[in-house]
Amino acid sequence: MLFLFIINLIIGLTAILLFFILYTKMSKMHSLENEYRQLLKEAEETISSFVYELKEDNERLLKKLSTNSAREHHSDKENVIQQNSFVYREHATKSEDLKELLQYDEHSQPLSTYEQAKELKNYGYSIDDIAQKLGKGKTEIELLLKFRQN
Template identity: 30%
Template structure:
């Protein structure tokens, strides 16, 4: 009888140990599930941002294309002459409707318009980058000037008066560079 009680106690301890192991494994799976959900949310956010950027770029392209189209001749005579010359060259399709003729841009003209619009944007971007570089250069020269004045033995107050900046700004700049 005593032997049976000891076997029951040992079997209960083993079963408690197995229950604890199973609980730990379940907790790991739940933690893994939470991390996977977080990764999925981050991926969704990244894709959403990418799609928004693509949409903005497409909107900008459409604006540039409409701007280029507005610059093209808009009078009836010029459109008629354009229509006839394009029909002769077979490089464009014309769709006739009861109210007006609609020119359908060929595959060679539209990419050229898009290319022109992108080149204009590229020029704007490069100009912006040049301005940023100039601003960085100005900041570097200011820092160099302050450091040179400090090395010559001038006080923070004198440097602040000479550069028309605050004493605190000069102190911080010197602390960052020392």
């Protein structure tokens, strides 16, 4: 009987010791869980503040870009108008030169297609422009200039 009592006592003390160890581990686990929740909350707050700052920066950048874009768009329109007027004047000058070139007196012989094409090429006209001005095909003008070049 004494033997059973000692075994019962040892089992009881072991059970109490195991409950104590289990309780300490559980309390550590709860404290770690609380720490992780706190860290998670801080991380979420940090990320949300970062996202908010990023959003504000993007809005400021968009406003700045829209004002710059509006200014550039206005200045681009002015540049296009100036370029168009320059191109128009240049084209008008070339057209007058072309008319003078293609006109001939009654006493002089009319220029051949090759001579006209050569003159237009010397004035800087492209093959397409020459073909259009002379009413010929692009390939015809290319071949004419290429074969008569030598």
